[in-house]
Amino acid sequence: MKPLAYRMRPQDLTEVVGQSHLVGPGKIIRRMVEAKLLSSMILYGPPGIGKTSIASAIAGSTKYAFRMLNAATDTKKDLQQVALEAKMSGTVILLLDEIHRLDKTKQDFLLPLLESGQIVLIGATTENPYISISPAIRSRCQIFELHPLSATDAQKAIHRALNDEERGLGKYHVQLQRDAEQLLIEKGNGDLRATLNALELAVLSTYAEKGKNKDQKLIITQEIMADSIQVKSQNFDANGDGHYDLVSAFQKSIRGSDTDAALHYLARLIESGDLISICRRLLVIAYEDIGLANPAACQHTALAVWTAQQIGLPEARISLSNAVIELALSPKSNSGISAIDSALDVIRTQKVSSIPNHLKDSHYSGAxxxxxGNNYLYPHDYANDWVAQQYLPSSLIHDSYFRPKGNSKIELALKNQYQRLKQMQENGLDNH
Structure with a gap:
């Protein structure tokens, strides 16, 4: 039997979960299908969020033949077979996974088929197509970014699978307890393929063990779900508070410079297998709590996160541990986040006057x-590449958002430079 995620693939666009910015009523892919004006496209985003589902739904909505190949593992001969089918029976929609790994030989074979419309290519990739895909392919495709699925999206897909008797798990009469559902959604991290397949494992293994008949409820508890996806269920609760408490304790321990506590909470997060939350939170911590006190630590953290994502768990624990230790022991400063929040508060609560005329764009006729642009002073024409002139709108001319703390030599130097330039600016404007 094929996996649940495969069986529950959308048969038309109305069944696609999430990605409403592309397939919702009036949105671009929905309009393309309804107008029967399909063009080749590249869908990119994290694994399991709907790239294959959208391709399958497009094919189902248009009734075109649908074929799937992998750019890395399938050969030119496989592409030729698809081309022959398109020639014999009309348009074929080809989902080409890992399109960023398409070599030049296969690319050269595909290009004329895309030009003629015999093949509608839907390329799928987790890589940024503007960087990883050749310009020749890119120029012949619309490029659409898919967004990570929300918890609500995942919940909708879970309920649909549990209630569908034909393709899903409806015949098992499953009662999925709330805390088990929350754990499944949390652990899925927006990967719907992994979420649905984990759900099926929990249901089928419980059914086999307990031998329930078709008329009895099959109860899936949090413990059963945790065992099915191999995580520690004590880190989660029915409202998800346990997870957020753990992430909160992790950040506060680093902010408080307690290295051992930070490593303890890192270990608990690693044990739960939640690499995505660890990486995201570490990047936030680096720039929110360390920031300008130690910019190098921010760079080191970004590199550690990238490394962790490339190698995955369990080896990812090594680079993550290095980053956590450095951040915990580093000088701390929140002057960066405080500065932008102060600026945002002014924008949201005060009436702000217009940009000074001399700063406005002058690169067009009539400006x-x-x-x-009149009377703009070009700083590079002056000594030390600096000249006093007004930059802030007139109503905010004396505002000051950046309040450096000087908790390290780096931030102290920034503080001195900021204060010196601020004073020079005020003195210069006063003398004009």
Whole structure:
């Protein structure tokens, strides 16, 4: 039997979970299908969020033949077979997974088929197509970014699978307890393929063990779900509070410079297998709590996170541990986040006057007549590449958002430079 995630693939666009910015009513892919004006496209985003589902749904909505190949493992001969089918029976929708790994020989074979419309290519990739895909392919495709699925999206897909008697698990009469569902969603991290397949494992293994008949409820508890996806269920509860408490304790321990506590909470997060939350939180911590006190630590953390994502668990624990130790022991400063929050507060709560005319764009006909760009002083024409002139809107001319703390030599130097330039600016404007 094929996996649940495969069986529950959408048969038309109305069944696609999430990605409403692309397939919702009036949105671009929905409009393309309804107008019967399909063009080749590249879908990119994390694994398990709907790239294959959208391709399958497009094919189902248009009734075109649908074929799937992998750019890395399938050969030119496989592509030729698809091309022959398209020639014999009309348009074929080809989902080409890992399209960023398409070599030049296969690319050269595909290009004329895309030009003629015999093959509608839907390329799928987790890589940024603007960097990883050749310009020749890219120029012939629309590029659409898919967004990670929300908890609500995952919940909708779970309920659909549990209630569908034909393709899903409806015949097992499953009662999925709330805390078990929350654990499944949390652990899925937006990967719907992994979420549905874990759900099926929990249901089928419980059914086999307890021998329930078709008329009895099959109860899936949090313990059963945790065992099926091999995580520690004590880190989660029915409302998800345990997970967020753990992440909160992790950040506060680093902020408080307690290395051992930070490593303890890192270990608990690693044990739960939640690499995505660890990586995201570490990047936030680096720039929110260390920031300008030690910019190098921020760079080291970004590199550690990248390494962890490339190698995965369990080896990812090594680079993550290095980052946590450095962040915990580093000087701390929140001056960066405080500065932007102060600026945002002004924008949201005060009436802000217009940009000074001399700063406005002057690279178009008629700008001079409007006074845009007139009397702008080009700093590089002056000694030390600096000259006093007004930059803030007039209503905010004396505002000051950056309040450096000087908790390290680096931030102390930034503080001195900021204060010196601020004073020079005020003195210069006063003398104008």
């Amino acid at each position: 001079k007549k409007l006074g845009h």
